[in-house]
Amino acid sequence: MSKNSxxxxxVIIASTRPGRLGRTVGEWFTRINHHVAVDCAAEIAIADLGQIGLPLLDEPEHPSSGNYHHEHTRAWSRLVADADAFVIVTPEYNHGMPAALKNAMDYLHEEWAYKPVSFVGYGNTSAGTRGVHMAKQVATTLRMMPTGATVALRIGDHVSDGLLLDDPSRDAAAHNTLRELVRLARVLRPLYRPDGEADAEAGPQPPLPGVTLRPGDAADAAELVVLQRCCWVPEAIANEDWDLPALHETGDDVRAWAESWKVWCAHLDGRLVGAVRARLDGDAWDIGRLMVAPDLAGRGLGTWLLRFAEEQAPAEVRSFRLHTGARSHRNLALYERSGYRRGAAHDGVVTLTKPVLATAAR
Ligand SMILES: Cc1cc2nc3c(=O)[nH]c(=O)nc-3n(C[C@H](O)[C@H](O)[C@H](O)COP(=O)(O)O)c2cc1C
Known part of the structure; x- marks a missing residue:
């Protein structure tokens, strides 16, 4: 993100019951902050758990795997991953948070981490504060960063006939809450997007200090052969398929495909630590051979290389396309976090696509 993006x-509306007050409170917070959002360059969107309709957690794997089996989870993951900060609008039920909110938080893991969160609580006697405290405990476990500023709304003082009464001091609290949230989101950005987000002028920064990226050439072929064998052994094991071309190619094979693909190589201290290739196919930009040295996996290099490859697409490209093994769960999770959607698997291979418009940097 450039400084000004x-x-x-x-804004997550936590209550789901018919006739809830939550929607009114969430819409008030969004409306009253319209000018503050413009001033501090924020975009506000509502995620209404009552409309999203997540079932009770039905994923077989722990959310930290990022390996989601259901489309409703992937859609929720995309929404939360795309956000930089959250405002949770929550009532107090029996001195706690609503079950729907706890459920929605439990569904995901990395998507929440290191992002700031503010609360707008409401209720009867305690103005929702006990519900908010319970939600904060869960939020900090997920490594979210609660702001100090909150809005606490006592229904008896603020609501009449299901509508919010005017209250300038409550509006001021909402403004402060959004301002603090946005300030924190900007500062925390390197923590929750360590791979960096495209800056229209400077391009994405490498996630590891000292990593350089340049077009590959024939002199890289030998190292590419070694790196891709290292990277495709786990793929072969996961997919029970030892016939993968990347495992068997020679230096000559790599030199041959490099004639029809663009390839970029990432180096650290003179060593090849990652690579990616891409080429035009109709109006699709095919991206492949995305590889990261196993000892540097999980550090954001793959996401960074993928984003770089997307940014090299010519103007006529309408979609990005990737292929991976149907059981390559780590790759699938990375691609889905990057906005790709999977198609049906054929012969153990999944094709994933992403429309070009979904990429803010282009
Ligand atoms: C199941 C349930 C439990 C509640 N428990 C509390 C409570 O412990 N403390 C409180 O101040 N209000 C409590 N209330 C009142 C709610 O805060 C109030 O009805 C509020 O409008 C609920 O939010 P919603 O309309 O968005 O669902 C409870 C309401 C419900 C439905």
């Missing part, structure tokens, strides 16, 4: 704030 918008902070995406997701």
């Amino acid at each position: 918008a902070v995406r704030v997701l």
Whole structure:
């Protein structure tokens, strides 16, 4: 993100019951902050758990795997991953948070981490504060960063006939809450997007200090052969398929495909630590051979290389396309976090696509 790009704030409406007050409170917070959002370059969107309709957690794997089996989870993951900060609008039920909110938080893991969160609580006697405290405990476990500023709304003082009464001091609290949230989101950005987000002028920064990226050439072929064998052994094991071309190619094979693909190589201290290739196919930009040295996996290099490859697409490209093994769960999770959607698997291979418009940097 360049310093001036918008902070995406997701207002999560936690209550789901018919006739709830939550929607009114969430819409008030969004409306009253319209000018503050413009001033501090934020974009506010509402995620209404009552409309999203997540079932009770039905994923077989722990959310930290990022390996989601259901489309409703992937859609929720995309929404939360895309946000830079959250405002949770929650009532107090029996001195706690609503079950729907706990459920929605439990569904995901990395998507929440290191992002700031503010609370707008409401209720009867305690103005929702006990519900908010319970939600904060869960939020900090997920490594979210609660702001000090909150809004606490006592229904008896603020609501009449299901509508919010005017209250300038409550509006001021909402403004402060959004301002603090956005300030924190900007500062925390390197923590929750360590791979960096494209800056229209400077391009994405490498996630590891000292990593350089340049077009590959024939002199890289030998190292590419070694790196891709290292990287495709786990793929072969996961997919029970030892016939993968990347495992068997020679230096000559790599030199041959490099004639029809663009290839970029990432180096650290003179060593090849990552690579990616891409080429035009109709109006699709095919991206492949995305590889990262196993000892540097999980440090954001793969996401960074993928984003770089997307940014090299010619103007006529309408979609990005990737292929991976149907059981390559780590790759699938990375691609889905990057906005790709999977198609059906054929012969153990999944094709994933992403429309070009979904990429803010282009
Ligand atoms: C199941 C349930 C439990 C509640 N428990 C509390 C409570 O412990 N403390 C409180 O101040 N209000 C409590 N209330 C009142 C709610 O805060 C109030 O009804 C509020 O409008 C609920 O939010 P919603 O309309 O968005 O669902 C409870 C309401 C419900 C439905």
